[in-house]
Amino acid sequence: MFNKRIKIKELLTQEPNGQEVIVMGWVRTFRNNQFIALNDGSTNNNLQVVVELGKFDDELLRRITTSASLKVTGIIEPSLGKGQKMDLKAATIEILGDSDAEKYPLQPKKHSLEFLREKAHLRFRTNTFGSVFRVRHALAFAVHKFFNDKGFLYMHTPIITASDAEGAGEMFKVTTLPVDGSATRDDAGKIDFKEDFFGRATNLTVSGQLEGELGATAFGDIYTFGPTFRAENSNTARHLAEFWMIEPEMAFYDLEDNANLAEEFIQYLIKYVIENNKEDLEFLAQRLAEEEKQLPQDKRSEMGLIEKLEFVLANSFERLTYTEAIDILKNSNQNKKKKFQYEVTGWGMDLQSEHERYLVEKHFKKPVILTNYPAAIKSFYMRLDDNCEPGKQTVSAMDILAPGIGEIVGGSQREERLDKLEARMKEMNIPSEEMWWYLDTRRFGTVPHAGFGLGFERMVQFVTGMTNIRDVIAFPRTPGSAEF
RNA sequence: UCCUCCUUAGCUCAGUUGGUUAGAGCAUCUGACUGUUAAUCAGAGGGUCGUUGGUUCAAGUCCAACAGGGGGAGCCA
DSSP states (O other), X not given: OOTTOOOHHHHTTSOOSSOEEEEEEEEEEEEXXXXXXXXXXXXXXXXXXXXXXXXXXXHHHHTOOTTOEEEEEEEEEEOSSSSOSEEEEEEEXXXXXXXXXXXOOOOSSXXXXXXXXXXXXXXXXXHHHHHHHHHHHHHHHHHHHHXXXXXXXXXXXXXXXXXOTTSOSOOOEEOOSOSSSOSOBOTTSSBOGGGSTTSSOEEEOSOSHHHHHHHHHHHSEEEEEEEEEOOOOXXXXXXXXXXXXXXXXXXXXXXXXXXXXXXXXXXXXXXXXXXXXHHHHHHHHHXXXXXXXXXXXXXXXXXXXXXXXXXXHHSOOEEEEHHHHHHHHHHSHHHHTTOSSSOOOOTTOOOOHHHHXXXXXXXXXXXXXXXXXXXXXXXXXXXXXXXXOTTXXXXXXXXXXXXXXXXXXXXXXXXXXXXXXXXXXXXXXXXXTTTHHXXXXXXXXXXXXXXXXXXXHHHHHHHHOOSSGGGSSSSOOBTTBOOO
């Protein structure tokens, strides 16, 4: 019977007054052959277990090593030492699992994040990753709470799909055909996917949006929250081959409604974590400040982590159109002095990440919602804006750019007019026959609707201040790397 | 995929213009001490210098390829 234990997080909120408790956890350090710092993952704060001299066998004490797991019973008393308010005076100590100190790779000292990435199966036992993953959990919970409270329906869209949602991005193939080249070929010498498990070529999803639209045009408001896969050979601190994305889709929403929801959503998530994970945020803020001490002054953040989050809560996001952004960039000193690696050539160009960073981090110094991009650089399903200047056709797209992260949200009002949508698909070589089911939403009771995708890991990065996306997902999948 | 930097003890790192037996702190082990806070003190063990090949009388040090990792870029969320 193990479940009579009290979690350390809860115990530490109590007043020490001689209560008898059972705790279980892992040893962080054993100081002075007398003080065990015990952690059970419920909080970064350890419980100090006091081992009275002569009360326990030396044999037992020798087995209390870093990361050994213990069951301890005893009495809670006010601590005689300075660092903590209570001690657990041990009556019994049971070693649940030994941890060979010569082989256990983590020590009670500072390890580099790169080193811990290679020990991803054990890094949860550190303070940094303890905080990161508790915050990640809180954010995931807050996502569901936000949408549930608003009456959105949580929709599970398929992970195996036959459609290439945005015509962009390499996809992972899903097949049961032999990979040694012996699969049946058709007359043209191509692999005959009629022989495959699903009777057609299938992939891992790159987005649940198209299926989400089917839900939205029946339920009104839906959201998805699931894994997404991109087989791009991207090697950066903000890309994963497997990541989690939240994609709300709303009927009877236009672009402005969409932007309002996205802004409210992001602020809600931040507020939830500030209110519910104060200790973890404080730890992460301190960690980030220490890390930034190593950087040259001009590369350090102007605000501390919590200060930054509170700033984002207190100020509305800057909204401007793509056209206005191009004007700002073109007239910036940075551009006039040719300090951009990619010159701002003018209307129609795609923004490079240095341009986005300039707008967010230098010009506005807060999150920015960029809208109404040129149609030529955006996806087929985005709604064409009416009354555009000749040669400057735009779509009702929006990207939300966050300081230090870049694009955190991408969304749009969807093209609900069948004729315009079909014309656009033809233009962009999207096979409309295969998408008959998608087009049916426009054939039968089409409505104005909109939605967006929020990269969950990027949101976790923004809130925790972790600079590498591989440190905010338990087991990162990146090109050449799928250990664990 | 491109550019760039890195790879020396379990970890973090030093190692001079190529030249005897490759060092430090922490960790580990042994002992001491015992109200400690990454405890402290003393001693000990621990290395095919990422891999392969080359240059040289001599390579941790120079050159090349490969592997792994960091930072930046592209693609994107």
